[in-house]
Amino acid sequence: MLQVNDLHVSVEGNEILKGLTLTIKAGEVHAIMGPNGAGKSTLSAVIAGKDGYEVTQGTITFEGKDVLEMEIEERAQAGLLLGFQYPVEIPGVKNIYLLKAALNAQRVARGEGEMPAPEFMKLVKEKLGYMKMDASFLQRAVNEGFSGGEKKRNEILQMLVLQPKLAMLDEIDSGLDIDAMKVVADGVNSLRAEDRAILLVTHYQRLLDYIVPDKVHVLVDGRIVKTGDAELAKQLEANGYEGIEESVA
């Protein structure tokens, strides 16, 4: 589904990713772990198309298409969706409005036509319930005045409504208490499907107790230095990243 090959990325002249290679197949859940500054968030940002990242070498393909040639919105329309670590506030724009605009933009791009309003409302209400969110969320401005936990839940809500093929979640667990994390993890787990992949970027192993990944990659200094299964995350928790770095060196 997603193929990242020898990816080199610089930000303001500093090379952050230094030859990263990663393959994600449909149905898989991958976790990228690593110390601060290793380039974890850079990877998902580049895949989503954020400005300010210069790809100097390498390729990213998604279902055979060259992702780097696509506009930001085209990537989303193709089914690549990024859940933000720090979701942005958009004053005056209702949450429901953003959801609807996003869903319909994606549907129209795929030639499916806009979703009729009653069907849309039904869908959103169902997903809201799943995320244990009150209907009043829909009428509030996007992320404005949301607590950290509410913002994260809102990101997952968007995923549930938009149903991407590849959901990328950047530090979705940061700033969450244990109850909120369970709700978020439940939401993510409900996304698991044979035709969908999930890429989790996280600093801590704790999230992976709730969302058990098929593959864990350790990212250090711009490269994946080790790949394993869920057990690897536990080892990391016990020994820290330094242990890995040493074993690789």
Place this chain on the structure above:
Amino acid sequence: MASEEMEQLVRREYKDGFVTDIESDTLPPGLDENTIAFISNKKGEPEWMLEWRLDAYRQWLKMKAPSWAHLDYPPIDYQSISYFSAPKRPEDRPQSLDEVDPKLLETYEKLGIPLHERAALAGVAVDAVFDSVSVATTFKKQLGEAGVIFCSISEAIRDYPELIKQYLGTVVPVADNYFAALNSAVFTDGSFVFVPEGVTCPMELSTYFRINAANTGQFERTLIICESRAQVSYLEGCTAPMRDENQLHAAVVELVALDDAYIKYSTVQNWYPGDENGVGGIYNFVTKRGDCRGDRSRISWTQVETGSAITWKYPSCVLRGKESIGEFYSVAVTNGRQQADTGTKMIHIGEGTRSYIVAKGISAGRSNQSYRGLVKIGPRAKGARNFTQCDSLLIGDKCGAHTFPYQEIGNSTATIEHEATTSKIGEDQLFYCQSRGISEEDAVSMIVNGFCKDVFQELPMEFAVEAEALLNVTLEGAVG
């Protein structure tokens, strides 16, 4: 996103209309007492009105153009302006929509303006056209039954001299400021509204429906009076782009609200802003003031300003009556090389008076805009309260926004709150929306409309819808 792209995104061309050829019955450029006598005579005015104009003119001669605004424009040569031109003869106008610039029509289409109104807006000779005449006649009848007077200011001077004498110039005195004095001397058009005691005007009044209003005057004069417990909502301007050969516009609007009266005045202004270099755009120097003369009266200004090369405009409220309320809701959008210095003045004189200010400025391109607001609390305005919120949104990195809040507090029981924010249209916000599959253009319009929501919700319904469409067209990228 690179800043050039950002610029591309907000660049727009003004879809200008036709250019007219022949004027008839037009005064040669120049201004002196003869010019004023000519205007007064043309309008069939009584002697006292001429004297009033001449008095204004003589005071204007002694005044100087204000220089305090954050605006940059060459000195205006008042002798090079023609102060009277009769409405164009039908045969000099485009005879049908086929003769109108298709781009202008395209804009009307985008703004959702009904077909039959497009002709009038585009300046097509309307005599033979459509229902607007009958619509207006129906309105006149309904208004007449309610006792509401709604006519041109010239008609009012002829037909209701007592009301004019009683109220004209009492809110904005002839020598109030340079442009107001000029207007007082030479005004040629404008509206007059009188709503008698206890009457709620049965419909929203709009210049749009006033016949002969198609060619808006260069020096408009509007006077609206609400007697005790009367109410009116007045809509000025329209969202359609308006082309005018007159570069200088200096209007005066006076509102008078007596006890428990409520006047809601909404404006959508979309004059020609000039080309990319700002050449040929309209200078819009307006004096708008409402007098809450009665107790518990309320005056509310709502404006959406997107046009003009230069805007100099401060709709204000004088809160004289006890517990009277003044409100100002404003969205100003500048793009290209537009300049706007706008804001409001809330003058609290009476006890327990309240004012509420929400000003939203959006700057794009190389434009510059300033919010300039004065909140003045007099010594007798016990317990007066003001809330001010002004927010600026910058699109791109070549534009500017400035805030000049002034406060003069003359007594210690007043409560003043002021909030101000300046934000750049977040590349982060844009990325967030786009990464959900929403196109860049749609994302910009969504963010901008969200930013303006507090003000849009104050607009009468149809205006609000039009204003949203207008913003989208205004900030459209590769126009068309």
